Amino acid sequence: MSETELHEEAAAPESQLDEDDRLKPEFVSAVLDAVDEGDDEAAHVLVAPLHPADIADLIELVPSERRADVVTAISDLIDGDVLAEMNDWVREALVDALEPHQVANLAAELDTDDAVAIIEDMDVEDQREVLRALDPDDRAAIEEALSYPEESAGRLMQRELIAVPEHWTVGDVLDYLRGNDELTTDFWEIFVVDPSHKPIGTCELSWILRTPRAIAISDVMKREQTLIPIDMDQEEVALRFQKYALISAAVVDLSGRLVGMITVDDIVHIISQEAGEDILRLSGAGEGDINEPVLLTVRTRLTWLFVNLGTAMLAASVVGLFQGEIAKFALLAVLMPIVSGMGGNAGTQTLAVVVRAIATNQLTESNTLRMIWRELRIAAANGATLGLAIGAGTMLVYGIPWLAVVIAAAMVINNVIAGLSGVLIPVTLDRLRVDPAVSSAVFVTMMTDVMGFFSFLGLATLVGLGG
Amino acid sequence: MSETELHEEAAAPESQLDEDDRLKPEFVSAVLDAVDEGDDEAAHVLVAPLHPADIADLIELVPSERRADVVTAISDLIDGDVLAEMNDWVREALVDALEPHQVANLAAELDTDDAVAIIEDMDVEDQREVLRALDPDDRAAIEEALSYPEESAGRLMQRELIAVPEHWTVGDVLDYLRGNDELTTDFWEIFVVDPSHKPIGTCELSWILRTPRAIAISDVMKREQTLIPIDMDQEEVALRFQKYALISAAVVDLSGRLVGMITVDDIVHIISQEAGEDILRLSGAGEGDINEPVLLTVRTRLTWLFVNLGTAMLAASVVGLFQGEIAKFALLAVLMPIVSGMGGNAGTQTLAVVVRAIATNQLTESNTLRMIWRELRIAAANGATLGLAIGAGTMLVYGIPWLAVVIAAAMVINNVIAGLSGVLIPVTLDRLRVDPAVSSAVFVTMMTDVMGFFSFLGLATLVGLGG
Numbered sequence: 001m002s003e004t005e006l007h008e009e010a011a012a013p014e015s016q017l018d019e020d021d022r023l024k025p026e027f028v029s030a031v032l033d034a035v036d037e038g039d040d041e042a043a044h045v046l047v048a049p050l051h052p053a054d055i056a057d058l059i060e061l062v063p064s065e066r067r068a069d070v071v072t073a074i075s076d077l078i079d080g081d082v083l084a085e086m087n088d089w090v091r092e093a094l095v096d097a098l099e100p101h102q103v104a105n106l107a108a109e110l111d112t113d114d115a116v117a118i119i120e121d122m123d124v125e126d127q128r129e130v131l132r133a134l135d136p137d138d139r140a141a142i143e144e145a146l147s148y149p150e151e152s153a154g155r156l157m158q159r160e161l162i163a164v165p166e167h168w169t170v171g172d173v174l175d176y177l178r179g180n181d182e183l184t185t186d187f188w189e190i191f192v193v194d195p196s197h198k199p200i201g202t203c204e205l206s207w208i209l210r211t212p213r214a215i216a217i218s219d220v221m222k223r224e225q226t227l228i229p230i231d232m233d234q235e236e237v238a239l240r241f242q243k244y245a246l247i248s249a250a251v252v253d254l255s256g257r258l259v260g261m262i263t264v265d266d267i268v269h270i271i272s273q274e275a276g277e278d279i280l281r282l283s284g285a286g287e288g289d290i291n292e293p294v295l296l297t298v299r300t301r302l303t304w305l306f307v308n309l310g311t312a313m314l315a316a317s318v319v320g321l322f323q324g325e326i327a328k329f330a331l332l333a334v335l336m337p338i339v340s341g342m343g344g345n346a347g348t349q350t351l352a353v354v355v356r357a358i359a360t361n362q363l364t365e366s367n368t369l370r371m372i373w374r375e376l377r378i379a380a381a382n383g384a385t386l387g388l389a390i391g392a393g394t395m396l397v398y399g400i401p402w403l404a405v406v407i408a409a410a411m412v413i414n415n416v417i418a419g420l421s422g423v424l425i426p427v428t429l430d431r432l433r434v435d436p437a438v439s440s441a442v443f444v445t446m447m448t449d450v451m452g453f454f455s456f457l458g459l460a461t462l463v464g465l466g467g
Numbered sequence: 468m469s470e471t472e473l474h475e476e477a478a479a480p481e482s483q484l485d486e487d488d489r490l491k492p493e494f495v496s497a498v499l500d501a502v503d504e505g506d507d508e509a510a511h512v513l514v515a516p517l518h519p520a521d522i523a524d525l526i527e528l529v530p531s532e533r534r535a536d537v538v539t540a541i542s543d544l545i546d547g548d549v550l551a552e553m554n555d556w557v558r559e560a561l562v563d564a565l566e567p568h569q570v571a572n573l574a575a576e577l578d579t580d581d582a583v584a585i586i587e588d589m590d591v592e593d594q595r596e597v598l599r600a601l602d603p604d605d606r607a608a609i610e611e612a613l614s615y616p617e618e619s620a621g622r623l624m625q626r627e628l629i630a631v632p633e634h635w636t637v638g639d640v641l642d643y644l645r646g647n648d649e650l651t652t653d654f655w656e657i658f659v660v661d662p663s664h665k666p667i668g669t670c671e672l673s674w675i676l677r678t679p680r681a682i683a684i685s686d687v688m689k690r691e692q693t694l695i696p697i698d699m700d701q702e703e704v705a706l707r708f709q710k711y712a713l714i715s716a717a718v719v720d721l722s723g724r725l726v727g728m729i730t731v732d733d734i735v736h737i738i739s740q741e742a743g744e745d746i747l748r749l750s751g752a753g754e755g756d757i758n759e760p761v762l763l764t765v766r767t768r769l770t771w772l773f774v775n776l777g778t779a780m781l782a783a784s785v786v787g788l789f790q791g792e793i794a795k796f797a798l799l800a801v802l803m804p805i806v807s808g809m810g811g812n813a814g815t816q817t818l819a820v821v822v823r824a825i826a827t828n829q830l831t832e833s834n835t836l837r838m839i840w841r842e843l844r845i846a847a848a849n850g851a852t853l854g855l856a857i858g859a860g861t862m863l864v865y866g867i868p869w870l871a872v873v874i875a876a877a878m879v880i881n882n883v884i885a886g887l888s889g890v891l892i893p894v895t896l897d898r899l900r901v902d903p904a905v906s907s908a909v910f911v912t913m914m915t916d917v918m919g920f921f922s923f924l925g926l927a928t929l930v931g932l933g934g
Contacts, residue, residue: 021707025832053710061833087829177677187673188655188714205672206654210644240488242739243520245732247655247714264731265712268738272709275742276823279749283819284812290824290834294841298848301816305853308812312805313860319804323797330790333800337786337807338779341916345751345775349768352750356743357757362554365492366528367757374761381765386772393780449808 016050023054028061031070040073047074056085059094060291068097080106084114089291092121100126104133107142111158111186113266116145120155153232156270157251157260160184163191164217166200171213188247188263192221197257199225199250227252228262237262238270239361278355281437284308307442315340315449322457325466331398332460335407338390340452343414346382347444350375350422355437358430372423379419380412387411402463410456414448421447483517490521495528498537507540514541523552526561527758535564547573551581556758559588567593571600574609578625578653580733583612587622620704621697623737624718624727627651630658631684633667638680655714655730659688664724666692666717694719695729704729705737706828745822748904751775774909782807782916789924792933798865799927802874805857807919810881813849814911817842817889822904825897839890846886847879854878869930877923881915888914 016027027046034042047055055077062070071078071094083091083106095103095118103122107115107130119127119142127146131139141159148154162183164173173190177183190208192201201221211220226244228237228251241249241264251260280288284304286297319326319336326333354371357363363371391408395401425443426436460466483494494513501509514522522544529537538545538561550558550573562570562585570589574582574597586594586609594613598606608626615621629650631640640657644650657675659668668688678687693711695704695718708716708731718727747755751771753764786793786803793800821838824830830838858875862868892910893903927933 020703020828021710022828022831023833028833051711053712057828060829061831063834063837174676177673178679183677185671185673185677204652205676206644206652208676209641209672210650210652212645236487242735243488244518245520245735247732264735265714268709268712268731268735271735271739272742272827275739276745276827278743279746279819280823282746283815285816285819288820288823290820290829290838290841294844298845301813301845302849302852304816305809305812305849306856309805309809309853309856312808315808316801316805319801323801326800327794327797330794330797330800333793333797333803334783334786334790336800337804337916337920338776338783340804341779341782341912342772342776345772346768348750349752349771352746352752353755353757356747356755360739360743361487361489361524362527362757364489364528366490366495367530370530371757374757377761378765378768382769382772385769386776389773389776445808449804453804 017054023057023061028058031058032062032066035066035069035073043070043073044077047077052079052081053085055082056087060087060090064090064093064291067094080110080114080118083118084110087289087291088121089289089293091118095122096126100129101133103130108134108138111160111184112141112145112260113156113158113262115142116155120146120150148230151234152230153228153234153237153251153262154230154260156234156237156266157228157230157262158184158266159260160186161191161250161258161261162187163193163197163199163258166192166194166216166218166221168217169213170208170211170215170217170220173208173217174213186263187261191250191258191261192217193258199227199252199258201225202250204247225250227256230254230259234270235274238267238274241267242271243361275359278359278437281435282351282355282441284441308445311442311446311449314446315453318450318453319457322453322461322466325457325461329460329466331403332457332466335394335403336453336456339407339410339414339456340449342386342390342411343418343448343452344445346379346415347418347422347448348441350379350419351426351440351444354423354426355440358426358436363427368427371427372420375419375423376416379416382419383412383415386415400465402465403460406459406463406465407456410452410459413455414452417451418444418448484521490524490528495525498525499529499533502533502536502540510537510540511544514544519546519548520552522549523554527554527557531557531560531758534561547577547581547585550585551577554756554758555588556756556760558585562589567596568600570597575601575605578627578651579608579612579727580623580625580729582609583622587613587617615697618701619697620695620699620701620718620729621727623701623704623733624695624697624729625651625733626727627653628658628717628725628728629654630660630664630666630725633659633661633683633685633688635684636680637675637678637682637684637687640675640684641680653730654728658717658725658728659684660725666694666719666725668692669717671714692717697721697726701737702741705734705741708734709738710828742826745826745904748902749818749822749908751908775912778909778913778916781913782920785917785920786924789920789928789933792924792928796927796933798870799924799933802861802870803920803923806874806877806881806923807916809853809857809878810885810915810919811912813846813882814885814889814915815908817846817886818893818907818911821890821893822907825893825903830894835894838894839887842886842890843883846883849886850879850882853882867932869932870927873926873930873932874923877919877926880922881919884918885911885915 016024018024031043031046059067107118119130131143145155188205190203191199194200201223202225203221207220226240226246226249228249230251230253248261248263250258251262253259286300387408390411391404394407395404421444426440429436429439483491485491498510498513526534574585586597612622655672657670658666661667668690669692670688674687693707693713693716695716697718697720715728715730717725718729720726753767854875857878858871861874862871888911893907896903896906
């Protein structure tokens with residue numbers, strides 16, 4: 001979060017939001033109408049009471065070709081806070097349209113982490129120009145942040161924090177905070193450091209408030225702390241915040257010195273994003289952002305679809321082995337998609353559970369074997385039930401005993417294969433340090449398609465159904 | 468979070484955790500070995516330095532039939548904090564094994580929200596016994612919390628908070644906090660209330676710390692605040708925390724009086740859970756918790772599989788219409804799964820993107836039409852590309868021009884159907900207030916299967932391929 005003035009931040013008036021905190025379509029239309037009529041004043045009156053997060057939403061909800069007009073009409077309301085809340089793609093397009101000195105003015109208002117988020121996606125040349133326009137301290141801070149890998153703690157952290165020496169009393173801390181206007185106002189804990197600036201303890205503000213002035217800060221602080229290495233990936237930072245219920249945490253460089261702070265409000269977006277990403281990755285939808293340029297989306301999805309085309313052709317070639325049988329007994333072609341499809345459904349269920357369990361650190365080496373055993377039992381139970389149902393149904397409709405037996409048996413086999421590959425494939429990929437959410441689904445579907453066709457058509461051939 | 472003593476909470480020693488903050492399997496085995504040998508002392512030495520969240524993980528990682536032994540061996544380390552961090556299913560089983568007075572002792576240590584989490588899953592009779600064993604204040608607080616619906620703000624909130632009248636100065640607040648030992652130590656903001664106990668402003672602790680004693684608290688507080696109605700669903704609470712980057716928020720009852728507080732550390736779990744739930748719901752894996760009893764999991768997944776069996780039989784019946792053609796030209800049966808499968812993949816991609824966009828409030832009435840148009844263009848582009856590829860491939864392998872044309876055309880048709888149903892189905896369900904993550908996949912797969920078979924086999928029949 002940025003350092004807004006204490007009284008400035010306005011909550012969105014309830015009337016412009018629906019019951020899910022989304023801007024009402026009437027409101028979005030009203031703003032667009034005002035902009036259309038060139039009535040910037042009216043647009044301003046409408047938008048001014050909104051929270052920065054809602055102004056960001058407004059810009060996202062407006063059609064992309066209209067965004068520049070809207071932003072121009074209410075330009076003085078589009079401050080750094082609004083940009084920080086905005087979708088990456090939408091922000092990037094807006095920032096591209098601004099002059100470097102305008103970007104510099106916006107960035108200067110913000111904490112390092114938010115300024116970096118705005119600047120990091122620009123072209124190198126534009127970046128350089130923005131940095132030149134910043135004052136030396138801000139520039140140094142942002143340049144350093146940009147030197148860390150993307151999505152690392154170094155990019156996420158803000159350098160604005162409160163660090164005090166351990167020999168201070170609570171009174172010293174209060175006097176220091178009250179006497180230095182340039183200090184950040186957004187902090188939830190203060191860090192106690194040794195002379196070499198290494199953190200030795202953390203102190204929640206409530207503890208300071210509840211302690212008399214004369215007590216030493218080192219008697220109030222908690223010595224055990226969760227430190228974040230500066231090169232840690234943001235996904236791990238998010239898991240650590242979640243696991244230990246942190247509000248803020250100290251970021252340390254390789255020599256263990258305190259260099260920044262990450263606060264939970266910057267992490268909640270990442271927690272939600274990382275948790276939501278798996279569904280998009282499993283389905284091969286890439287980032288899946290609805291604001292992504294269409295051409296990029298087409299490219300991402302096509303890549304995945306072509307990989308799947310390969311496995312679909314492999315599965316088709318299995319069917320090809322049994323063309324003769326199908327020609328003689330076309331009912332096999334009618335029923336075979338049921339076996340492969342149900343295997344695919346069962347495999348996807350297991351896969352979703354396993355991918356989530358891996359992502360949330362619930363599935364580790366200690367319980368992998370147990371998980372495999374668990375899924376095997378579930379698969380056997382489901383397969384047996386479905387097999388019985390489809391076998392009975394087939395007997396009833398077609399009255400061919402061997403056909404009923406074959407489809408029931410194939411259903412059991414394919415369900416067990418679905419369950420096993422639904423666990424084994426993501427677990428193996430995770431061990432190989434490949435993201436299981438990205439690549440598991442192709443392999444699992446391949447297994448259930450190929451084995452679904454093979455078990456059903458193969459068994460049918462064995463018992464002479466196609467002869 | 469509970470009110471732990473300031474210095475008590477120990478961070479997990481790095482050596483027992485791997486680089487992803489998971490307990491190492493060797494460590495889990497070492498604890499199990501100690502318990503096996505009846506050496507409770509050794510187990511205690513191993514586990515004592517762990518953070519409560521890691522002790523909770525340890526219990527989860529141990530096989531379920533061994534959990535009681537481990538808990539007995541280190542019973543004095545299993546405090547309320549550990550239980551609060553534990554998976555619901557694992558905790559429920561443990562709590563069932565405890566005597567009501569033991570549960571009451573654990574609950575008494577905790578803030579209302581954590582105590583409620585432990586008690587809410589018990590049988591009504593056991594609940595009553597635990598409540599009887601609590602002291603009257605705790606009992607009243609917990610009974611009231613239990614009177615609100617599950618997963619509502621009333622269950623999530625803690626009643627322990629700091630509220631002060633608006634005429635106080637910063638100095639009054641400091642004296643009040645220092646002079647009342649029974650006040651909670653875990654708070655990040657204080658609430659300013661009017662004489663009828665309605666919140667009129669919120670004050671971050673950092674603002675208080677930076678302000679001289681003589682200043683009135685009403686000059687420091689922020690008047691605009693995000694209030695949480697007591698009956699709000701936890702998913703909406705989580706979205707609101709995320710959107711407005713809240714650290715804590717006041718919960719108000721129906722008459723607008725301040726009755727509790729929700730802090731972000733209780734919300735991060737919900738944010739992650741809600742964001743991760745969609746993948747499990749889309750795949751029909753229910754809660755997808757790996758600690759869920761196997762029978763319950765089988766039942767949840769079977770329900771979904773039977774629904775899908777219905778749609779698979781519908782798709783099969785479409786194939787059945789073309790049995791005659793397939794018997795004459797079995798190659799149709801070989802190629803038809805490619806068309807339906809690729810449509811399924813494309814539909815799942817769109818579905819995942821749309822379900823996420825709905826869940827994160829990015830897709831609203833204002834941009835639905837644009838989203839449909841966007842997905843239509845993507846589907847047309849992907850369909851055309853895939854159609855060309857598969858058409859060319861078919862021509863190359865089989866040398867039958869009409870077959871190549873038919874499969875290419877069917878691929879385009881089915882991709883467009885996939886894209887359209889991938890948007891229209893979840894959007895329609897959302898309008899009807901049905902969770903799109905739960906039920907969309909069945910309909911989308913049904914569309915892509917049925918239309919995939921129908922367009923391919925139908926076109927083939929039209930051009931006389933099966934004749």
